[in-house]
Ligand SMILES: Cc1cc2ncn([C@H]3O[C@H](COP(=O)(O)O)[C@@H](O)[C@H]3O)c2cc1C
């Protein structure tokens with residue numbers, strides 16, 4: 104019997120109605136297949152990649168860019184939403200500064216530059232910077248796996264990164280900005296959204312000739328956080344390590360990673376449907392059906408908050424799959440019965 108059939112038989116043999124854990128048992132199966140074996144426990148690690156985005160100069164957000172630095176510091180201090188989520192669930196996490204606009208680094212120092220460039224004027228980053236950010240993501244995953252973690256989840260922090268990720272999605276798919284641009288962290292200000300759409304359309308148009316593949320797209324209109332997320336997901340695939348996808352920004356990075364290496368699709372697990380309108384299109388491009396996404400909580404926070412909630416659920420369900428009683432424990436006489444022939 105091949106391993107996938109063995110896992111099916113194992114899950115079907117639990118003392119419960121068949122398939123009654125729905126999507127959760129599907130995703131636990133995906134974890135086992137990613138590992139290539141059944142491990143008794145999920146040992147998670149959460150990585151947050153933080154960076155600033157030069158495009159904020161164009162008035163695409165109604166928050167000051169300094170929030171990236173301040174909130175990354177909150178994360179390290181255990182005071183941000185994601186750090187509370189992690190601490191409450193005893194899940195280790197790390198904040199990785201891949202390009203915050205500050206003198207000092209916050210958390211793990213992999214600062215590529217003090218923010219990207221404004222992509223309306225020039226490419227957000229050069230090739231060397233793109234590679235540094237991508238490698239930072241890869242290296243953080245490698246270290247976590249070497250330390251014994253067997254499930255990764257990722258988040259990001261960077262004011263303006265719903266603009267960069269919408270730009271990447273627009274460039275990847277050709278979908279009109281009206282469909283892929285949302286409010287991000289801002290209050291529902293229509294002027295800002297209209298401006299954001301215009302900036303994205305112009306920026307992508309400007310770099311059209313230079314954007315021949317996913318790497319070029321991230322380099323021209325993306326961000327260091329997106330590059331690092333993409334590298335992290337590529338490394339997970341190389342190391343047979345499943346990972347949980349968060350909201351819109353992470354889903355856009357996932358599409359890029361899956362296009363750079365299709366094997367990534369065997370390792371990425373969806374968590375929640377972000378409120379950002381581009382979320383469903385990013386998932387579709389990544390070959391994930393919206394029906395496969397377990398959490399619909401109308402969240403739009405980032406930091407990896409949706410992914411972390413999913414990690415908690417996966418931990419619970421995988422423990423149960425490994426420890427629950429079996430149908431066979433009921434004994435030969437207590438099994439599913441066929442209904443009588445006629446009423
Ligand atoms: C206080 C605060 C904390 C956050 N934590 C995550 N984000 C989220 O919002 C940002 C993206 O939205 P936009 O593209 O509109 O800037 C990212 O930093 C994301 O992680 C935050 C945003 C704010 C304001």
Ligand SMILES: O=C(O)c1cccnc1
Nearest residue numbers: 350351352377403404405
């Ligand atoms: O879905 C996300 O990743 C998201 C949405 C809004 C703000 N920050 C992140």
